[in-house]
Amino acid sequence: MARADTLARARTLDRPELAYLLRFPTADGMRDLELTWAELARDTEWVTARLREHGLAAGQRALLTASGFEGFWGHAVIGALRALKVPYGIAEAMGWDHRRTAVFHRELTPHAVIGLSAETLGGLAGAADIGEMFRSTPLVLARPAAVPLLRGVGVTAFVISAVGPALALECPERSGAHVNAAEWRFGERDGQLTVAAGEGRTSPLPETPLGITGRVVVGRCGCGSDNPRVLLAEAN
Amino acid sequence: MVGDRDTADRYFEPQVETMPRQELRARQEKQLLELVEYAYANSAFYRELWDEHGAHPRDIQSIEDFRARIPFITKDMIRAYRSRTGDPFAGLLCVPVEELTSVSSSSGTTGDPEFFAEIWQDAPPLVTAQVRDLWELGLRPGDRVLSPPGTFRNFMDAGFQALGAVVIEVDTWMGNMPEVVEALRTYRPAYLQMMYPQMVELEHLAEKTDLREAFSSLKGASCAGQPLSRKMRERIRDDWGIDVYEYTSAADTGTAWECREHDGFHLWEDTVFAECVEVDEHGWHDVPESDVGELVATDLDNRAAPLIRYRSEDLVRLSRDTCGCGRTHARMWVAGRSGDETVVQGRSVVLRDVWQAVEDQPETVAGVFQIVRDRREVDELRLRVGYDPHLTGDVDALAGRLSEAVRERTGVKPVLDMRTEEDLLKTMTSVAKFPRVVKT
Ligand SMILES: [Zn+2]
Ligand SMILES: [Zn+2]
Numbered sequence: 001m002a003r004a005d006t007l008a009r010a011r012t013l014d015r016p017e018l019a020y021l022l023r024f025p026t027a028d029g030m031r032d033l034e035l036t037w038a039e040l041a042r043d044t045e046w047v048t049a050r051l052r053e054h055g056l057a058a059g060q061r062a063l064l065t066a067s068g069f070e071g072f073w074g075h076a077v078i079g080a081l082r083a084l085k086v087p088y089g090i091a092e093a094m095g096w097d098h099r100r101t102a103v104f105h106r107e108l109t110p111h112a113v114i115g116l117s118a119e120t121l122g123g124l125a126g127a128a129d130i131g132e133m134f135r136s137t138p139l140v141l142a143r144p145a146a147v148p149l150l151r152g153v154g155v156t157a158f159v160i161s162a163v164g165p166a167l168a169l170e171c172p173e174r175s176g177a178h179v180n181a182a183e184w185r186f187g188e189r190d191g192q193l194t195v196a197a198g199e200g201r202t203s204p205l206p207e208t209p210l211g212i213t214g215r216v217v218v219g220r221c222g223c224g225s226d227n228p229r230v231l232l233a234e235a236n
Numbered sequence: 237m238v239g240d241r242d243t244a245d246r247y248f249e250p251q252v253e254t255m256p257r258q259e260l261r262a263r264q265e266k267q268l269l270e271l272v273e274y275a276y277a278n279s280a281f282y283r284e285l286w287d288e289h290g291a292h293p294r295d296i297q298s299i300e301d302f303r304a305r306i307p308f309i310t311k312d313m314i315r316a317y318r319s320r321t322g323d324p325f326a327g328l329l330c331v332p333v334e335e336l337t338s339v340s341s342s343s344g345t346t347g348d349p350e351f352f353a354e355i356w357q358d359a360p361p362l363v364t365a366q367v368r369d370l371w372e373l374g375l376r377p378g379d380r381v382l383s384p385p386g387t388f389r390n391f392m393d394a395g396f397q398a399l400g401a402v403v404i405e406v407d408t409w410m411g412n413m414p415e416v417v418e419a420l421r422t423y424r425p426a427y428l429q430m431m432y433p434q435m436v437e438l439e440h441l442a443e444k445t446d447l448r449e450a451f452s453s454l455k456g457a458s459c460a461g462q463p464l465s466r467k468m469r470e471r472i473r474d475d476w477g478i479d480v481y482e483y484t485s486a487a488d489t490g491t492a493w494e495c496r497e498h499d500g501f502h503l504w505e506d507t508v509f510a511e512c513v514e515v516d517e518h519g520w521h522d523v524p525e526s527d528v529g530e531l532v533a534t535d536l537d538n539r540a541a542p543l544i545r546y547r548s549e550d551l552v553r554l555s556r557d558t559c560g561c562g563r564t565h566a567r568m569w570v571a572g573r574s575g576d577e578t579v580v581q582g583r584s585v586v587l588r589d590v591w592q593a594v595e596d597q598p599e600t601v602a603g604v605f606q607i608v609r610d611r612r613e614v615d616e617l618r619l620r621v622g623y624d625p626h627l628t629g630d631v632d633a634l635a636g637r638l639s640e641a642v643r644e645r646t647g648v649k650p651v652l653d654m655r656t657e658e659d660l661l662k663t664m665t666s667v668a669k670f671p672r673v674v675k676t
Binding site: 002003004005007008009011013014015018019022023032048058066067068069074080085088089091093096097100103106107 | 239249336337338339341343349356358361364365367368379380383386387388389393394397398400401402403404406409423504506507536665
């Protein structure tokens, strides 16, 4: 097997611990942060548990819409889907690619649509009834700006969002998007979210205002998790 | 300096990349015979088609048998099967859907996209087959790369990371070139993947930005989705100092890249069995190596949904001579797509001639244009051309000059629809392709 041999050879290389240098917007401009393979593995495990809570399981299919620069969380989501044995289709999150989202949605009948954007919905709206299209999809994990659009047409949408360097994912309780407290410390200042890296992260990140309007809810969630939840203004 | 780097460990898998042709052929023969058995046993599409043609795996014992007995397939046949059966994979799938890792698709710029079923471990198939090409370009562990513009055929990151490269997350899609230039200066990446519209956008920045300095950390950049014109290529290489590697589709079985010799696109023949043929109503024959024919491809490394004797509609010249780089795998040169030719009142007009006329005007030097037609034979040559508004004083005067230049090259006076480049590029509905021939 040709590709398998190529990858076997690649595994003999002296590869760095580092997988990504991710960049995210803060209140004071873009900032970057290193992301190691060990951290990606932990992020993947965390996302796997979140998707499992939503009932995602073998025998189902998913559709992921994402952009080329979103690999740092795309990696964790794809890793989770693989762990759950859920094959996924993939399309761009950019508005002009809405046709592929529509075709994947029609042909693969995905159990979960992950990363749906307001731009994709805008593109789809010309040719389809968004409500009719997604009401029958058991799990819709949408980006914050897409959530009100979907809920407005009767789709039970859950939030998925990069919040700074972290991924926030709403649980079935739909009462805010959980962030992984083992990795990140979220806070709020003047109605804006802040983030700091947890002790286990390789790359230090002091408390950083993100310029995202929202609140942090601590205390146990109805789902049983003690992980804090962020309530993003844009999603409400 | 362009192309200046250590060449001592040029091959990623030397044994495979420089394998004598005879061995390569023996390997392909073995792979083909296994493939025929496998596809017949597992794919409803192939079983039905081959039964109709009386082609049975037991009769196929050599490459010659394979070529003599296994029928070609076309995009239309796949579409027809799909609409007849409702199977999104058109009967090509050889495993249950649950065993797939992912499904990517073609761009769907002309009709519904076709699905590509994928099974993989460390990295998706398309980018995995690019690892050798990236190594040849000079990518090494610890190097940095900018994230690619889209997720078109799955995330590419895992392929770069397999080589030990670190991915810097930057939005490299259209409209973000100032940020890309800033990222180049900050992170000094070794590699960047670009598409045609990004090149056009960079061209606009060139006046006020020292691109040569910004690009100076690159070992190379790739460009796909559109053949670069000679002028654009010279600009990128000579003015910006980028060693640019074009690549193209290997008939949907993978990609074919230029090596550092920049003399044709290498196919990886342990992943694809390539034929260059001419098909007519009487049958088909091989074209001589110096002639242009249609690329017909067979997947040799795809257990999910292999394409077998797939007519790509790509018109190529194919050479199996050893390349200057020492690799023995075939190279191809792309002459165009079958069907790209437009017949205007009986007169044949080819893309290349239109392109040349467009590029010869300073305001349209980026070569952003489309032929608008609803069928191959038309009464008038309708051209939509993108101009750079900063360089254009009088659009009518430009149109007059352009019209005359097109007439000189093609013998046909065009009907022009002048747009700004930006307007025209915005109509793209794929990160993979700026279509040169459109219906509306
Ligand atoms: Zn919860
Ligand atoms: Zn070569």
